[in-house]
Amino acid sequence: MRPSVAVALALAAGAHGVAVESEHPAHVFGKGGAGVYRGPPSATGNAPPPPRLGKDGAGVLKGPETVPRLGKDGSGIYKDLDARTIAAKFAWYVEQFEKTYDIEEYAERLKAFSVTLREIQHHDEAHKVGLNRFSDWTSDEFEAYQKYKPSPKRHAPLVHKTTGKPLPTEVDWRKEGLVADVKDQGSCGSCWTFSTVASIEGAHAKKHGKMVTLSEQNLVDCVKKDRLPSDAEDCCAARVEISRDGCDGGLMDNAFDYIINKQKGGIDTEAAYPYRGEDERCAFESSDDGAKISNWTDVPSGDEDALMDALATVGPVSVALDASRQWQTYAGGVLTPRKWLGGCSSDPAKADHGVAVVGYGTDSTSGDYWIVRNSWGSAWGEDGYVRLKRGVNACGVANFASYPTAK
Numbered sequence: 001m002r003p004s005v006a007v008a009l010a011l012a013a014g015a016h017g018v019a020v021e022s023e024h025p026a027h028v029f030g031k032g033g034a035g036v037y038r039g040p041p042s043a044t045g046n047a048p049p050p051p052r053l054g055k056d057g058a059g060v061l062k063g064p065e066t067v068p069r070l071g072k073d074g075s076g077i078y079k080d081l082d083a084r085t086i087a088a089k090f091a092w093y094v095e096q097f098e099k100t101y102d103i104e105e106y107a108e109r110l111k112a113f114s115v116t117l118r119e120i121q122h123h124d125e126a127h128k129v130g131l132n133r134f135s136d137w138t139s140d141e142f143e144a145y146q147k148y149k150p151s152p153k154r155h156a157p158l159v160h161k162t163t164g165k166p167l168p169t170e171v172d173w174r175k176e177g178l179v180a181d182v183k184d185q186g187s188c189g190s191c192w193t194f195s196t197v198a199s200i201e202g203a204h205a206k207k208h209g210k211m212v213t214l215s216e217q218n219l220v221d222c223v224k225k226d227r228l229p230s231d232a233e234d235c236c237a238a239r240v241e242i243s244r245d246g247c248d249g250g251l252m253d254n255a256f257d258y259i260i261n262k263q264k265g266g267i268d269t270e271a272a273y274p275y276r277g278e279d280e281r282c283a284f285e286s287s288d289d290g291a292k293i294s295n296w297t298d299v300p301s302g303d304e305d306a307l308m309d310a311l312a313t314v315g316p317v318s319v320a321l322d323a324s325r326q327w328q329t330y331a332g333g334v335l336t337p338r339k340w341l342g343g344c345s346s347d348p349a350k351a352d353h354g355v356a357v358v359g360y361g362t363d364s365t366s367g368d369y370w371i372v373r374n375s376w377g378s379a380w381g382e383d384g385y386v387r388l389k390r391g392v393n394a395c396g397v398a399n400f401a402s403y404p405t406a407k
C-alpha cells in the first residue's frame with residue numbers, strides 16, 4: 001500500500017507506536033486534584049483547609065464522578081489525553097489499520113479518533129473495548145453503516161414450535177462444521193445477505209454433511225423489488241425510488257423469499273459468484289448453485305427460550321438487532337447493553353444490523369451469552385464474533401430470528 005501524504009507526514013513526525021498510558025505528562029493535575037499544591041500538612045488537625053486552585057476549588061479536576069458522559073459530538077469527554085498523545089496514537093493507528101486519507105480528511109478523522117480514544121480510555125463497559133477499523137468514524141457514520149431495514153411484520157410461512165426437549169447447557173455450531181469462516185462486508189450495507197447466507201450454509205451443512213460457502217453477492221445484486229404476500233409494497237420501497245442498491249440494505253425475509261420463488265430455492269456458491277462489495281447486475285446461474293432451501297421459519301419475537309430451542313435443535317439462526325456505538329468499540333468479552341448514550345436497544349424498531357447466532361454458553365464471571373457471528377472481518381471483536389448477554393433480549397437479538405429449511 002502506498003502511504004498517503006497524511007500518513008507520510010505522521011510518520012515523519014516519528015510518532016507512531018507510542019502507548020497512550022505512558023504519555024501522561026507530569027504537570028497535569030491527576031484525579032481528585034492530586035498534584036495540586038495544598039500547603040503544608042496541618043500539625044494540629046484543626047487548621048483551616050489548605051488553599052485550593054481558584055475560588056472554591058474551581059479549576060481542580062474532580063475525577064470521574066463529576067465528568068459528564070460522552071455526548072454525540074464528543075462534548076463532555078475527559079480532556080486528560082493531551083493533543084500530543086492523541087496525535088501519536090493516531091499516527092500509529094493510521095499505519096496499523098492501513099488508512100489512507102487526503103489531508104482535509106485527515107483532520108476530520110483525527111477528530112473522530114480522539115473522541116473514540118477518550119471513550120475507550122475512560123470506558124466503564126463490562127466487556128473489553130479497543131481500537132479497530134471503525135475507530136476513526138463518528139458515531140453517526142457508524143449508525144449510517146447499519147443498513148438492515150426493520151419491518152414490524154414477521155413474514156415466514158412457518159413459525160418455530162419449541163420442541164420441549166431438554167437443551168444442552170452449551171452449543172457452538174462452529175465446532176460441528178456448520179459455520180463458515182468469518183467474512184467481511186466491507187463498506188457495503190449488505191449485512192442482511194451475510195445473515196441470510198450464514199443460516200443457509202448451516203442448514204445445508206447439517207443436512208448434507210458438507211460446508212459449502214455461498215454467495216452474498218448473488219443476493220446483493222439480485223434481491224430487488226421482492227414483495228412478500230403480507231406486504232403492500234415491494235421490499236424497501238422508500239429507498240427503491242432513489243436506487244435499487246443491495247448495498248443500501250435489505251431484509252433476510254425478502255432474501256429467503258426471493259431465493260425460493262425466483263431462484264428455484266438455489267443460491268450460487270461463493271466460488272462461482274464471489275463477493276465484490278458493490279451493487280452490480282444480477283448474474284445468478286442455477287447451474288452454479290451450492291445449496292437449496294424449500295421454506296423458512298420465524299422464531300416467535302422476543303422469545304429467547306424459543307431462540308435457544310431453535311438454535312440447539314435446528315442450527316445457526318439469522319437475526320436482526322441494534323448494533324449501536326457499543327459495537328463500534330467492542331473488543332471482547334460478553335457485550336452487555338448499557339443504559340446511557342450509545343447503548344444498544346431491545347426495541348424492534350431500532351434493529352439495524354443482520355447477523356447470525358451460532359451458539360450459546362455461560363461465562364463464569366459474565367454469565368449467559370449468545371455467540372454471534374458478525375460480517376466485519378476476523379479482526380473485529382473475538383475473531384469476528386461477539387458474545388452477547390443472554391436472557392435480557394440484548395440489542396433485540398430475539399426480535400427477528402429466522403432460519404431456512406435445506407433441501
Ligand SMILES: *[C@@H]1O[C@H](CO)[C@@H](O)[C@H](O)[C@H]1NC(C)=O
Pocket residue numbers: 157158260294295296
Ligand atoms: C412453506 O410452508 C408452508 C406451511 O406448511 C406452506 O404453506 C408453503 O407452501 C411452504 N412453501 C414452500 C415454498 O414450499
